[in-house]
Amino acid sequence: MNVKSTHHQDSKLLIICLLISSAIFLNYFFWAINALSFLKYVNFSILIFLISYFLVSREFKKYNFIKLFFLSLLILCLGSALTDWDARSVWLFHAKRIYIDNDLYGGFDNYMPELMNAYPLIAPSLSATLAKLIGHWNEIFPKSTNILLVLPAVLIQCFFLKDSKFKLMWLMFILLFSGRILINGRTDGLVAIYFVSCCLVIFKLFIGKNLNFLSIKNKKINRSIILVLGILFGIILTLLKNEGFVIMFIIFISTIFFKLLTKRNFSFEDLFFWIFIFLPIIIWKFMATTGGVYPRIIGFGIEAVYSESLTQRIIIRLTDLDNYKLILDYLILNEKFIISLIIFGFAFLKNFKKNEMIFKFVIFNSIIYYFLLYFIYLSTPHDISWHLNSSAHRVLISIVLLLTYFSILSFQGKKN
Template sequence: MFSLTAPDAGARAALGMLVGVLLCYAFAAFGWIGLPTQLAFIAVLGCAAWSLLALRDGRTAWMIGIVAVLLVFALGSPTDEWDPRSIWLFHAKRIYLEGSLYTQLDDYAVFSHNDYPSLMPLWSATAAKLVGHWNEIFPKAAATLLLLPPLLLIARSLRTWWAAGLVAVVVVKVGGRYLVDGYMDGFLAVYAVAALAMATQPRRQDNRTAWFNLAAYAALSAVLTLIKNEGAVLAILVAVFAVATGVLRDRRMPWGLVAAFALSMLPLLAWKLSVAGAHLGNDLAQSDLKGQLLARLPDLSQSALILKALLRSDAWIPLVLLLGLWTRTWRTPAARAALLVAVAYLGVLFAVYLSTPHDLEWHLATSARRVALPVQLLLMYAVLVLLDQWRSAGSRNTAGEQHA
């Protein structure tokens, strides 16, 4: 039997990778692109190699194996999709050529959403710098490697190897090609689940483990906010419901969690100040959101169209399971928080589509499936946490009866 609260080699390696990624971003933010960012990249690779020591743990073995397979697919598959080529890889190539994290703030190529955070493009550009030339395969695959730290930390939140295996399978099933073709929505989903998993860890643990959980949560939340704009919304929802869960469970305010969340928002705040200083915006925020929302809201057919598009990928199945097991869901902090974050984020997506300045059918057809990935993965994680803890509790009860 292993201890849930003991940080194993995989968890420490995951935190090391996250710190390395954030250091890479911090160096670039201060204009130190070049050797400092490349050293941070190499440090992340070293931590990834360190995680191989955790292969003896069945939970982490699943995650390492899945990421290894995804890396093979990422290295063997170029992408011709619009968003990867015209936003993420385009920004990465500009950073690679011009050597600045802020190169997109000149608002060149407005179609590429220049207000989007630059962490993932910077990571891809640093990968290209390390090998000495630009192509559209290796930098894209380098991003796939960043799935490893959140998956290792998700595995740590589970009690059984088979639950971790099911999570790994669900990540691949839900994320699919979005994990290897340069889209960021799959990363958003995985990091949101990992942040929630760390934020809802029980307090019954030693101080060393408690500090580790807070550090891991802060690092995950910081990366989550810097993946794309929607990451900030998910980070806020995770923080709100994790804090509420902590208050209900422990009858006290989890000030450490609040402080970790506040710290995680600082890199995003710095980026948003840079964006505001460059007078950049986006098509949604600069449109008549209220007018578009009020115009569509009375038309029930449009609301039904949005819900159908968001739930067409079987997200309703885990939702029904969780609602059917409401009593047990409510008694399991991680499952309860995941359900509430998923439903709240679904509400945010619903409001965004109702207020979109674009043609609704076109907007849904081009984005609904992938932006709903966090909803699907959060709901599936909640179901698997229930199964994991239910089976573990049953096993402990049986063992207790036999011992008596």
């Protein structure tokens, strides 16, 4: 394969990735503005057409592994029933509500508040549109739209991994670390995948020295595509789950920090980039809170195990030695976390010099998110043991995938 054809494939991949992400966002947007059903159906059909085009087109031969990866996940998803607790009670229940009520904001009536009515609903809205197109609901197919959401984020990750070995290695690690949570209807796997993609795109756009992965001729056009992709990925991440919003905020803070550190200028482009990313989630949160629907994890509306205030809860838990053991078990002695740390440590020792900035960026984001997890668990209004047991292994996947991806990326020849 010659260089020209490779660049052509890359540019086309960027465009298809952009179009798929746009269709995913537009689906949410049409629900959010209560647009005509016809528009939602046309948009969803375009999404399916784009994905099918990617799968069958010979122009993307270089990405055959991703096609197989995507199809395998889709087959597994369509060949298994929806049994997972959170997937049923939170995500697919809200998808069913959108489908039946024909309204994205149906949950604001606060029916069953324990089922997290304040969560943003980009993933359920996609399931609801598919159910509308099919014409009925069942316990199998609605969750499969999560796999459609995975595709653009994984495409952009593989786009930046030039070597096929590395592409396949990354797909293998996604399967090893987060295979099941991508299939079972939860959104934690999606959050982790989008965390990686957002860090990657934002680093390349605002912190990395240059976009040296592109052909000179198309450099300007491709940068614009990646800029819009960054906005779309950011929007999707913030609308996936509250954790996504927090993660995006961490990336925002770290981007400002690193721009200051590298003495980069701030432009209107930066301003609009972040405004576009945060606008949809701010509108969602505003509508939820004005409707009296609050995020329960902070403690609203929960019959708390601890009746004390947030700071009192933290202090009480910090003074109890048993909590340290619990945290050690769940947030440190997690086998996937340890493996990713070993991989990252190895990559760090081998490649730190040629990828100094990217390592610093990843470490900064990981550490802030990791310590935020400690804060969340120490301040939880639930029983800390129950909370850690039910969610720590899922939320750690975001850090696990982030460390692993950037370790693989660092082994590529060029300086970042």
